[in-house]
Amino acid sequence: MTHNVLLLPGDGIGPEIAAQAARLLDACQKAGLDISVEEALVGGSAYDAHGVPLPDATLEKARKASAILLGAVGGPKWDKIDDLSKRPEKGLLGLRKNLGLFGNLRPAMLYPQLASASSLKPELVAGLDIMIVRELTGGIYFGQPRGIEERNGERVGFNTYVYSESEIERIGRVAFEMAQKRGKKLCSVDKANVLEVTILWREVMERLAPEYPDVELSHMYVDNAAMQLVRAPKQFDVVVTGNMFGDILSDAAAMLTGSIGMLPSASLNETGQGMYEPCHGSAPDIAGQNIANPLAMMLSVAMMLRYSLNETAMAERIEAAVGRVLDDGLRTADIASPGMQTVSTVEMGDAVLAAF
């Protein structure tokens, strides 16, 4: 069966890193992977071409794809668009919502070769390997009512943080299953001492726990979780949390590694269809300079092969190739280090392909 992969380069450095992913997909095909690759527009580039961040044609292709690879969206160029529904980010949010990609897996792991890139002391992060499971299609990102309106003679802005039991249960199961495959520890993050919606969250996690007796469930308030990530990140194995807290904590966790340019992520729906993208953003400040790190994007290809296409061997080949390139001392500017060779986006792509 041919795997249909949709490549969405997006904005900023997106097209540059997507080009390296495209080359890698090509190499996979030559190595025997039955795959077809299509491209489409999303985000600011779609807005520029079609006036909307998620054109119907893109959504149509996305629905039909076996898996989606996304570069990144957004940039200051589009920050001034008054209509929030037209901003690049809405392209990404629209894909997540329309495809039901509720399960966001954000690994924060430290490559031993890059240990010195972390801002934390080496002994605190050596061997770090956290998996943040973030709910991605609910919570305050999508809650209604929302808006800005006049009340008592002044404007008021409002959003709604909402979760139903079934939404919580669904992401909870993803997290428990992930913990079963890993270190068997699951930490659910909430603010149950203040927010009712997270009281329900905690309750549902507690209700699920007996079905996964081999997993040790704990709970942590979000403020404490932010502290513990800084203080002693290795205490975590799998973390599960809502959309907003997950946004914040997954970025903090990724940054602990000092090499966010290395981290892929997956967003899965109930059928196992998935969208794969780097944890980093569109980095408009360095776009077009051929200096962005393509490795998170290339590792997103590996993650896609593993989680959506069931091509574990090919995924491992990619990961091994990336490891070899790091061993050889090649580094893009974001992970540059004395004594190592600083290379461009394309040169890094070349090196991974050569090692593949």
Next chain:
Amino acid sequence: MTHNVLLLPGDGIGPEIAAQAARLLDACQKAGLDISVEEALVGGSAYDAHGVPLPDATLEKARKASAILLGAVGGPKWDKIDDLSKRPEKGLLGLRKNLGLFGNLRPAMLYPQLASASSLKPELVAGLDIMIVRELTGGIYFGQPRGIEERNGERVGFNTYVYSESEIERIGRVAFEMAQKRGKKLCSVDKANVLEVTILWREVMERLAPEYPDVELSHMYVDNAAMQLVRAPKQFDVVVTGNMFGDILSDAAAMLTGSIGMLPSASLNETGQGMYEPCHGSAPDIAGQNIANPLAMMLSVAMMLRYSLNETAMAERIEAAVGRVLDDGLRTADIASPGMQTVSTVEMGDAVLAAF
């Protein structure tokens, strides 16, 4: 004029550290400060005695006080109270709301003597001095509607993140003025690419900026702020944000110093009345052992003298005494370090009093 100080020891280690603050207030009085000190119950201890976390008598005393000193509230003992309105935290939230303490100042500064306590590399945190200005009486903490209810055959939890222009303006002015007194840099943190309420937030900050031409205003998304705090915290001077983001970021920032047991905080209302408390929590796991660090609480006394009682000289005396004790190598367990003398809560109190 006699300053009436209300001391609220609270729960967990609260009473132990409050006792050291009480001794310090005594010493201030002997040194000429015209002060009277009263005590009252709040949090879990109030619930145990009166069935509510904020008894009317406590609120009455708080209203009349020139300033309030709070230890900490909460603990697992009360986590099972089903009625959220009875939980210890609601005592704290009730005080904030009833007294209109909207301006929360949370300094994250690194004592040079404790530089090695940070989990970050020394060069990244040496000289760290951030002031987080958190809105404290609005946002999702207090937004209506809120609750858990049945919808379409299942339970749904919901909270409302809401800010009016005037609420944003009020905290914005506190932050701009704080920046004027400090490094003249203000970073406003929001999630304006997703949440309407923070679009309004950003707009109001922009509108205020021309009134403070000496302050350089910047904006950052909350996920990026969490990353930047880990990556390069010294880029920040004053940070202003809403209640929930402020809760998360101020804890992360405090933990960057590695010595959250050293950090006081202030919560001010429009009349300058304030509540002062350590940034750390009630630490029920070490309560009653005489090992908690009383310095954040004693430094809260100094902060109170400075911000609410206008007794700058006395505040400086306390801060100098704490500095001397650290110079002398005294450390409580949380900041223990090889070659330094580990002391108890009371011994640390003794030492500060002796140096005062």
